[in-house]
Amino acid sequence: xxxAEDEINELKQSFAHLxxxxxxxxxxxxxxxxxxxxxxxxxKVDALFCPTPRDGYISRLFLSQKVDHQGPGKNWxxxxxxxxxxQWWAVSWNAIPPNAPPSSTQRLAAILARQVxxxxxx
Amino acid sequence: xxxKLKIPRELFEKALVDLKRPHRFACERVGFFSTRCSRGPxxxxxxxxxxxxxxxxxxxxxxxxxxxIGSSAITEAMSRCASNKVGQLHVxxxxxxxxxxxxxDDCRELPLLARSLRHVDAEQAQGWAILSADNxxxxxNEPGQSEDSPNMPLSLIGYPLTIQERxxxxxxxxxxxxxxxASGKSNRYTRQSFLGPDSERIFSNAIVGIVxxxxxxxxxxxxxxHLGIVNYVLCDADRITFTNLNRTVxxxxxxxxxxxxxxxxxxxxxxxLHWNASIINHHAPWESATDSLMQCxxxxxxxxxxxxxxxxxxxxxxxxxxxxxxxxxxxxxxDRREIMGQVILSMPGRPCMRCMGFLNDQVLAEExxxxxxxxxxxxxxxxxxxxCSAAVGVIVDLLTGWSKSKRDSIYLNFRGxxxxxxxxxxxxxxENGDCLHYPLLQAGDPIFTTL
Numbered sequence: 001x002x003x004a005e006d007e008i009n010e011l012k013q014s015f016a017h018l019x020x021x022x023x024x025x026x027x028x029x030x031x032x033x034x035x036x037x038x039x040x041x042x043x044k045v046d047a048l049f050c051p052t053p054r055d056g057y058i059s060r061l062f063l064s065q066k067v068d069h070q071g072p073g074k075n076w077x078x079x080x081x082x083x084x085x086x087q088w089w090a091v092s093w094n095a096i097p098p099n100a101p102p103s104s105t106q107r108l109a110a111i112l113a114r115q116v117x118x119x120x121x122x
Numbered sequence: 123x124x125x126k127l128k129i130p131r132e133l134f135e136k137a138l139v140d141l142k143r144p145h146r147f148a149c150e151r152v153g154f155f156s157t158r159c160s161r162g163p164x165x166x167x168x169x170x171x172x173x174x175x176x177x178x179x180x181x182x183x184x185x186x187x188x189x190x191i192g193s194s195a196i197t198e199a200m201s202r203c204a205s206n207k208v209g210q211l212h213v214x215x216x217x218x219x220x221x222x223x224x225x226x227d228d229c230r231e232l233p234l235l236a237r238s239l240r241h242v243d244a245e246q247a248q249g250w251a252i253l254s255a256d257n258x259x260x261x262x263n264e265p266g267q268s269e270d271s272p273n274m275p276l277s278l279i280g281y282p283l284t285i286q287e288r289x290x291x292x293x294x295x296x297x298x299x300x301x302x303x304a305s306g307k308s309n310r311y312t313r314q315s316f317l318g319p320d321s322e323r324i325f326s327n328a329i330v331g332i333v334x335x336x337x338x339x340x341x342x343x344x345x346x347x348h349l350g351i352v353n354y355v356l357c358d359a360d361r362i363t364f365t366n367l368n369r370t371v372x373x374x375x376x377x378x379x380x381x382x383x384x385x386x387x388x389x390x391x392x393x394x395l396h397w398n399a400s401i402i403n404h405h406a407p408w409e410s411a412t413d414s415l416m417q418c419x420x421x422x423x424x425x426x427x428x429x430x431x432x433x434x435x436x437x438x439x440x441x442x443x444x445x446x447x448x449x450x451x452x453x454x455x456x457d458r459r460e461i462m463g464q465v466i467l468s469m470p471g472r473p474c475m476r477c478m479g480f481l482n483d484q485v486l487a488e489e490x491x492x493x494x495x496x497x498x499x500x501x502x503x504x505x506x507x508x509x510c511s512a513a514v515g516v517i518v519d520l521l522t523g524w525s526k527s528k529r530d531s532i533y534l535n536f537r538g539x540x541x542x543x544x545x546x547x548x549x550x551x552x553e554n555g556d557c558l559h560y561p562l563l564q565a566g567d568p569i570f571t572t573l
Contacts, residue, residue, distance in 0.1 A: 019573060020570065020571050023440075023560075023568070024436050024474075024476070029573070053483060056489075080409050081409065082436070083436070085412075085567055
């Protein structure tokens with residue numbers, strides 16, 4: 001496993017039933033029934049969290065379906081992509097600005113929290 | 123439910139070398155393949171992902187049978203099942219050619235072993251197989267089933283591909299003049315007989331998936347149909363437009379007027395050559411056609427994006443399908459423009475497009491940065507034609523092995539200004555290595571590890 005044990009334990013305090021798998025040399029974390037901020041429809045979706053850089057993004061949060069949300073943009077550029085045998089959607093806008101500290105210096109829980117919070121604010 | 127077994131050729135040959143070794147007292151040697159499954163609504167594919175040789179001390183001297191192994195060897199196999207979420211395929215070698223015959227002892231003892239393994243994990247494929255020099259007989263359960271299914275079709279994944287006769291091959295075609303003309307009784311394929319005496323049979327059994335039926339895929343499907351390939355899975359969500367007519371072969375003005383799907387145009391071309399062709403036609407992105415694509419022996423990707431290539435290669439690696447990538451781009455060199463293109467053969471277990479340096483974080487990031495840019499990228503018919511002809515050459519060699527090149531990793535670069543196709547200089551440095559991005563152990567449906 002590529003992630004530090006204490007960071008995984010920190011994540012597990014917020015999310016039950018976490019699982020990990022790798023594809024194409026990238027490690028993903030599956031988060032069943034992730035709760036998105038209020039106002040998102042639906043508010044609970046499965047999520048596939050990629051904490052490492054992918055496609056020019058510092059990290060990415062793939063959702064099992066498109067959601068209506070209050071985030072800064074409406075476009076989805078990962079539109080039904082197949083990862084680990086299942087289709088996923090991810091927003092095109094940067095939930096974490098490119099000038100943010102690199103993900104390798106951030107804790108997993110903090111990266112995921114920023115990804116999720118980005119669906120709240122405009 | 124349709125079930126088939128896939129073994130990477132390298133693993134199959136490793137097993138043969140091991141099983142042919144003489145033993146101090148046993149007449150035969152025994153090994154185990156670890157297996158994983160890909161499951162779709164209508165097909166289950168059993169993949170052999172690793173081979174386990176048995177050390178000499180696992181054998182027990184017994185004058186009444188050819189070979190007897192101790193309980194510790196079986197315990198080890200059971201332990202692999204339980205801890206790695208894999209199935210186990212007991213395998214031994216009978217020598218000779220053709221389909222091997224199981225002995226009386228095999229039929230008595232090995233089903234009991236398979237049943238014991240199923241008690242450890244019934245959701246995986248457990249069973250036994252006997253190899254000859256050129257064939258195999260298999261007794262393996264469909265995952266979730268308790269009984270063996272004999273004579274499951276086997277594919278060897280490597281150069282050349284070995285594709286066994288399809289059980290669902292179309293027969294009983296009504297007699298007609300057209301059928302007589304289209305059948306092997308005609309001299310239709312005499313000019314390509316150098317491809318081997320089995321080439322017609324191979325082409326009629328192979329299933330080729332083509333993703334993207336525009337400037338690239340239209341050439342590929344047309345050439346494969348001329349060669350005698352009759353089974354296709356075609357995926358493209360787009361309808362033909364005026365801007366496609368400069369390069370999509372066989373597309374017409376009427377097709378644009380009637381807003382025909384690109385896959386329908388390709389299917390029409392194929393059916394004009396093979397009226398009984400089997401074509402699964404998806405007017406949709408390939409991601410919604412994975413059950414059909416899983417069944418393909420080769421997938422050809424003529425997609426527009428690097429991320430699309432990465433995702434399609436990942437899918438093919440998971441289901442042990444050789445992937446052929448074709449693409450071109452026009453680059454601005456300042457004082458002039460240059461057409462650059464590539465044909466890549468990405469073979470499961472061998473270097474992937476990342477290993478080859480074709481895909482990397484930089485090109486994927488740059489592509490994502492350009493997201494939303496208006497306008498299509500330049501494409502022309504002749505460079506697509508050259509690249510696709512090279513790709514068809516790669517496919518035919520892979521299916522028939524006619525050239526004896528034994529090349530199972532290919533990366534060709536095309537340059538439009540001098541119409542040259544050359545081997546990428548990086549490939550010789552990596553082609554004998556294993557792929558770290560898509561290890562064989564990750565084949566089959568994804569296995570998530572609970573944290």
